[in-house]
Amino acid sequence: MLITKTPFRISFFGGGTDYPDYYMEHGGCVLSTTIDKYCYLSMRHLPPFFDYKNQLTYSSIERFNPPDEVRHPLVRCALQFIPTENIQIAYDADLPASSGIGSSSAFAVGLMQGLHAMKNEFPDRMTLAKEAIHVEREMCREAGGVQDQLAAAFGGFNRMDFSADGFTVAPVDVPDGRLKALQENLMLLFTGFTHFSGAVAEEQQKNIPSTLRQLDELKQMVGFAEGIVRSGDLDDFGRLLDLSWELKRSLSKRISNFDIDFLYRKLRAAGARGGKLLGAGGGGFMLLYVPKEEQEAFRETFAKYRFFPFAFENTGTQILYQNEQ
Numbered sequence: 001m002l003i004t005k006t007p008f009r010i011s012f013f014g015g016g017t018d019y020p021d022y023y024m025e026h027g028g029c030v031l032s033t034t035i036d037k038y039c040y041l042s043m044r045h046l047p048p049f050f051d052y053k054n055q056l057t058y059s060s061i062e063r064f065n066p067p068d069e070v071r072h073p074l075v076r077c078a079l080q081f082i083p084t085e086n087i088q089i090a091y092d093a094d095l096p097a098s099s100g101i102g103s104s105s106a107f108a109v110g111l112m113q114g115l116h117a118m119k120n121e122f123p124d125r126m127t128l129a130k131e132a133i134h135v136e137r138e139m140c141r142e143a144g145g146v147q148d149q150l151a152a153a154f155g156g157f158n159r160m161d162f163s164a165d166g167f168t169v170a171p172v173d174v175p176d177g178r179l180k181a182l183q184e185n186l187m188l189l190f191t192g193f194t195h196f197s198g199a200v201a202e203e204q205q206k207n208i209p210s211t212l213r214q215l216d217e218l219k220q221m222v223g224f225a226e227g228i229v230r231s232g233d234l235d236d237f238g239r240l241l242d243l244s245w246e247l248k249r250s251l252s253k254r255i256s257n258f259d260i261d262f263l264y265r266k267l268r269a270a271g272a273r274g275g276k277l278l279g280a281g282g283g284g285f286m287l288l289y290v291p292k293e294e295q296e297a298f299r300e301t302f303a304k305y306r307f308f309p310f311a312f313e314n315t316g317t318q319i320l321y322q323n324e325q
Helices: 020-026 073-081 103-118 125-139 147-154 176-184 197-206 212-231 235-249 258-269 292-301
Strands: 002-013 028-045 054-057 061-064 087-093 157-163 166-171 186-190 274-277 285-289 318-322
Touching: 002 103, 002 147, 002 212, 002 235, 020 028, 020 157, 020 212, 028 103, 028 147, 028 212, 073 103, 073 125, 087 103, 103 125, 103 147, 103 318, 125 147, 125 166, 147 157, 147 166, 176 186, 176 212, 212 235, 235 258, 235 274, 235 285, 258 274, 258 285
Parallel strands: 054 087
Antiparallel strands: 002 028, 002 318, 028 087, 028 157, 054 061, 157 166, 186 285, 274 285
16 A cells, blocks of 8 residues: 655746757756645555455546556556556545646656555656656657646746756755745636646647747746846846736737636736736636735735635655555
8 A cells, every 4th residue: 555645736927838849959947846735545465355456536437457448648657557456546635636737747746656656666756857858748648748747747936947958956945035025926717717737728828839939938937037046136036927927918819818818807907916827728717916915905805716825835745645555
């Protein structure tokens, strides 16, 4: 029996430059952090007393024999990549799936870590991230970038760089007090509906040749944001989020819609310095920068929406429990 715990993430700047069609030629970078909201996977060897060999529990329960019988594409491909039999897998999470917080990739990283651990294998974090990228992007053929898997595997407040030569993950070296101050000025609002990120990512990926200017600007914002976090006026971080959201909206017509644009204008008018939809877009969570001293009144203004408290974390994926099989 074992349990893995893998964090969700918030991506601040540079999203879209982590798509291979962009970074392989132009190089990409992202500024992001993981947060204290997690997905949990429990695994154990299934006793041989049933008329099926394997079981998967998430929003559905699947009982199956060979892996190609599994309807869940990620689990099906992962069990093909790391052949495993007589296994029971159960999934739980602190936040809903398909909401922009990297839940699919956190699931992929935790799954790879757990399947390896069931065989007493313990790959390093970069290996776990690259294997999760391979399973999601190559085997499942899901459109998207590579930042989420790296964030989930490593954890922390990081700058990540991507190029044809590979990936690097570097913690942003700032005093803890600065990160805490930034965190206290951020709010996480659930827009009320989820989205299918694959469709948004697929169109965004298709549009890369015609959106190179916007992607170049989004990439440059990573360096500006690092400077703000280290020594600048933190309110400028919020203003930069606003600029990045305007650029991100132009990458695909699916990223935003009338309802989201209307809500964002109301949030800005009420005092948010800036914000953005997390993930590919189309719905889910919206990150907002609202100075701490203004947040109580801000919540009252938008009382019908759900705000989720969170904190930055730096553990990355981990095995919480494992006993002898």
